[in-house]
Every structure is written in structure tokens, then in C-alpha cells.
Amino acid sequence: xxxxxxxxxxxxxxxxxxxxxxxxxxxxxxxxxxxxxxxxxxxxxxxxxxxxxxxxxxxxxxxxxxxxxxxxxxxxxxxxxxxxxxxxxxxxxxxxxxxxxxxxxxxxxxxxxxxxxxxxxxxxxxxxxxxxxxxxxxxxxxxxxxxxxxxxxxxxxx
Amino acid sequence: xxxxxxxxxxxxxxxxxxxxxxxxxxxxxxxxxxxxxxxxxxxxxxxxxxxxxxxxxxxxxxxxxxxxxxxxxxxxxxxxxxxxxxxxxxxxxxxxxxxxxxxxxxxxxxxxxxxxxxxxxxxxxxxxxxxxxxxxxxxxxxxxxxxxxxxxxxxxxx
DNA sequence: GCGATTTGGTTGCATTAGAGACTAATTATG
DNA sequence: CATAATTAGTCTCTAATGCAACCAAATCGC
Numbered sequence: 617x618x619x620x621x622x623x624x625x626x627x628x629x630x631x632x633x634x635x636x637x638x639x640x641x642x643x644x645x646x647x648x649x650x651x652x653x654x655x656x657x658x659x660x661x662x663x664x665x666x667x668x669x670x671x672x673x674x675x676x677x678x679x680x681x682x683x684x685x686x687x688x689x690x691x692x693x694x695x696x697x698x699x700x701x702x703x704x705x706x707x708x709x710x711x712x713x714x715x716x717x718x719x720x721x722x723x724x725x726x727x728x729x730x731x732x733x734x735x736x737x738x739x740x741x742x743x744x745x746x747x748x749x750x751x752x753x754x755x756x757x758x759x760x761x762x763x764x765x766x767x768x769x770x771x772x773x774x
Numbered sequence: 775x776x777x778x779x780x781x782x783x784x785x786x787x788x789x790x791x792x793x794x795x796x797x798x799x800x801x802x803x804x805x806x807x808x809x810x811x812x813x814x815x816x817x818x819x820x821x822x823x824x825x826x827x828x829x830x831x832x833x834x835x836x837x838x839x840x841x842x843x844x845x846x847x848x849x850x851x852x853x854x855x856x857x858x859x860x861x862x863x864x865x866x867x868x869x870x871x872x873x874x875x876x877x878x879x880x881x882x883x884x885x886x887x888x889x890x891x892x893x894x895x896x897x898x899x900x901x902x903x904x905x906x907x908x909x910x911x912x913x914x915x916x917x918x919x920x921x922x923x924x925x926x927x928x929x930x931x932x
Numbered sequence: 933g934c935g936a937t938t939t940g941g942t943t944g945c946a947t948t949a950g951a952g953a954c955t956a957a958t959t960a961t962g
Numbered sequence: 963c964a965t966a967a968t969t970a971g972t973c974t975c976t977a978a979t980g981c982a983a984c985c986a987a988a989t990c991g992c
């Protein structure tokens with residue numbers, strides 16, 4: 617290994633991307649292996665389990681995923697009988713989505729695993745470093761939003 | 775009522791993913807608009823411009839991208855006459871890849887833009903915070919590698 | 933109330949990424 | 963050397979992701 621290959625390795629957006637992909641990949645493998653869930657599906661489960669009944673619209677806001685991604689995730693989860701739809705009286709276009717009994721059961725297994733994974737991945741961080749990391753991530757993200765060319769709010773979350 | 779079952783918004787891997795996607799998306803738009811380059815192509819240009827002639831194999835190591843992604847990026851860049859191949863005397867399977875004259879010209883424009891974007895995105899960070907951020911990212915990434923099930927080294931970089 | 937506009941959700945299509953098979957060249961083994 | 967095992971690169975097929983067009987219900991303006 618040559619000592620210094622390129623300045624690419626010092627480029628923050630590159631480091632961010634590589635790290636994020638490594639972490640996401642590792643976690644995706646885990647969820648897929650244990651529950652047959654992909655990340656978009658997992659995110660929907662997490663939000664519904666935590667915040668209760670939600671419309672797709674609300675899920676888009678909570679997960680920062682594209683509405684198409686949310687829709688597809690919901691369809692998969694519904695087919696697997698992990699969530700169910702009930703009519704939205706206040707708005708006939710949408711439905712309320714919530715975990716079924718088996719969905720809740722899975723959620724009860726999923727969340728501990730999530731926390732376990734998080735603890736494992738960030739085991740070397742002190743509580744303070746975790747807080748710093750979160751804070752820095754939040755600031756960058758807000759910064760990007762502020763800089764974004766006029767209101768263009770694409771949901772690129774994966 | 776179990777105390778706070780971890781919300782998605784507090785989950786570090788999620789924050790990391792969302793932030794990374796926001797940053798990557800913003801930068802991708804910029805490169806695409808100005809040079810018609812996508813991120814894999816940009817990364818190859820960056821490495822070749824900085825480190826000179828490289829094989830695809832070396833580019834895989836330097837960019838942490840899949841060999842297929844590197845291959846495709848090289849093909850595109852070659853078609854656009856931004857890089858050229860020359861035979862590798864020491865190994866007939868591979869070629870040396872390097873920037874052409876126009877490739878160098880573009881590289882000369884690209885890199886300042888990259889640094890400009892980085893400065894813009896992280897303008898609110900002090901030098902120390904940038905260093906901290908880099909360090910934390912590096913530690914997480916190494917951690918993931920160390921935890922990875924024995925030797926499986928998928929290159930998931932986007 | 934009635935047309936125009938907006939919004940939630942869905943579908944289809946195009947683009948992209950990734951795993952695996954395959955070729956050609958190199959290195960290891962006997 | 964001859965053969966086996968490895969490696970660099972390429973190709974192909976399939977899955978995933980995102981955008982844009984679209985439909986239906988709700989809201990706005992008169």
C-alpha cells in the first residue's frame with residue numbers, strides 16, 4: 617500500500633459516503649438475514665412501532681424517504697401481514713397504517729437488534745463522542761438544505 | 775409505558791445515511807451540471823489526476839468502489855477522451871490509465887470546484903471540528919471492517 | 933356550488949448498482 | 963515445463979432507486 621494515494625481520501629464528502637455505505641450495508645445484511653426486511657421497510661416498521669398509526673405522507677416526513685419508496689415498503693409489509701390499512705375518515709385519499717399483531721411482535725425483536733447494532737458499531741465512541749457526531753451530522757444536513765437551490769426538496773434517502 | 779423506545783431520528787446509522795445522501799446528492803448535481811460527470815467518474819478523475827497512471831485494480835483500492843463501477847466509469851471517460859489506456863508491460867491483463875490532455879484540463883477545473891463545495895458545505899465547521907468529524911468517520915469505518923464477517927469486502931461505495 | 937388548483941397515493945419507465953459467470957493472463961506447484 | 967489456482971478485467975442478468983406522468987380526493991376562488 618502506497619503511503620499516499622490521493623487527496624480523495626481527505627475529501628470529506630467522500631469519507632462520509634464511504635462510511636455511510638459501510639454502515640448501511642452492514643446493517644442491511646443483518647436485517648435481511650434475520651427478518652427479510654430491507655432498510656426502507658425497516659424504517660417504516662420503526663416509525664409505526666414508535667409513533668403509532670400514520671399516513672404514508674407522514675411516513676415520508678418521518679423517514680425522509682421518497683414517497684415511492686414508502687409506498688413500496690408499505691405494500692411489502694402489508695403483503696407480509698406486518699402492517700394493516702384502515703380508512704382515513706378525514707381524507708379519503710389516504711389510509712391510516714399501523715402494525716398488526718405480528719408486526720408488533722416483529723417490532724419487539726427488531727428494535728433491540730437495532731440498538732444492539734448501534735452499540736456494536738459505535739462501541740468505541742464515548743457518549744460524548746456520539747453526541748458530537750450526531751450534532752455534526754445534523755449541522756451538515758441542515759447546511760445542505762439551506763444551500764439547496766430554492767426549495768428543491770428531493771428525497772434521496774436510501 | 776416503556777421509556778422512549780428509540781426513535782428513528784435518534785438512530786445514528788439513519789442520521790449518517792440521510793446526511794450522506796444529502797451531501798452526495800448536492801455534489802452529484804453540481805458535477806453533473808458542470809461537467810456531465812457522475813460521482814464514480816469524478817472519483818476516477820480525482821485519483822488519476824492526483825496520483826498519475828493507475829490500473830483499474832489500483833483504482834478500486836483508491837476509490838473503494840466496486841470493480842464493475844470502476845470499469846464502467848473508465849469506459850465512459852475513455853469514450854469522452856478524458857483518459858487513455860496504455861499497455862501494461864508487467865501484466866498483460868491490465869492497462870495503465872491516465873488523463874489525456876483534455877482530461878488534465880478538466881481535472882484542473884474539477885478539483886477547485888470540489889474544494890469549493892467542501893468549503894461551502896462545511897463552512898460552519900471550525901478546522902478542529904472538521905478534523906474531529908474526519909476522525910470519527912474513520913473510526914466508524916474501520917470498526918465496520920473489523921466487525922465484518924471474515925474477509926467479506928464488498929465495495930458498496932456510491 | 934363549480935371549475936381550477938393542490939395534494940396523497942399509485943403506476944410505469946428509465947437509470948443505476950451489484951452479484952455471478954466468464955475470458956485471458958499470471959503465478960504457484962509438482 | 964505442464965497443470966492448477968489466482969487474478970484483472972469484462973459481460974450479463976437482475977434487483978433496486980428515482981423521476982415523471984397519472985388518478986382521485988380535497989381545497990381554493992369566485
